[in-house]
Amino acid sequence: MSFALAKAEGIQAMMWYQLFDSIWSDRLGVSDKNREYHFGLVNRDLSLKPMVLAYCTIAEALDRATFKGWLKFTDKNLRGLLFGTSRGPMAALWSRADGYLLSKKDEHFASPEPWVGTWKTQTPVTLPAAASQVVKINSIGQAETLSTQDAT
Helix, strand or coil, X not given: CHHHHHHHCCCCCCCCCCCECCECCECCCCCCCCHHHHCCCXXXXXXXXXXXXXXXXXXXXXXXXXXXXXECCCCCCEEEEEEEECCEEEEEEEECCCCCCXXXXXXXXXXXXXXXXXXXXXXXXXXXXXXXXXXXXXXXXXXXXXXXXCCC
16 A cells, blocks of 8 residues: 555655564564564565565556546545556555454464455445456455456
8 A cells, every 4th residue: 555655646766664574783683572673574584474465466566557546435434546557547445444453452463364354344346447357456466357347
């Protein structure tokens, strides 16, 4: 979402804060007392975090895209940005119906797997379409082809 909003605002370049879990002065180090050690895209064991999939998905989707405007919905929790891409129009959609945090803050504060749909509210959305099929891509790059009805 940060990348889509940055693109909409005309930001030319955006970087992730930290590639690896650690801090710049303690590369690949660990500290359970400092949450900044956990802001990276890559774990200390060099395995990729699910965020890497989201980073790659949005970087590919917004490559050479141009911002066309905000989408308007009657649902106050639903937001959307419209972009023009070489593959055709692309909408970035999100909802705040369930708030801003998916996982409950507790001792372990575990985040669910990104490929498992755990948000409580599923909001149906209708958008205009010029083709008989559209492709829906989630935040980690899983694609689903959907048929349109009467090109809408």
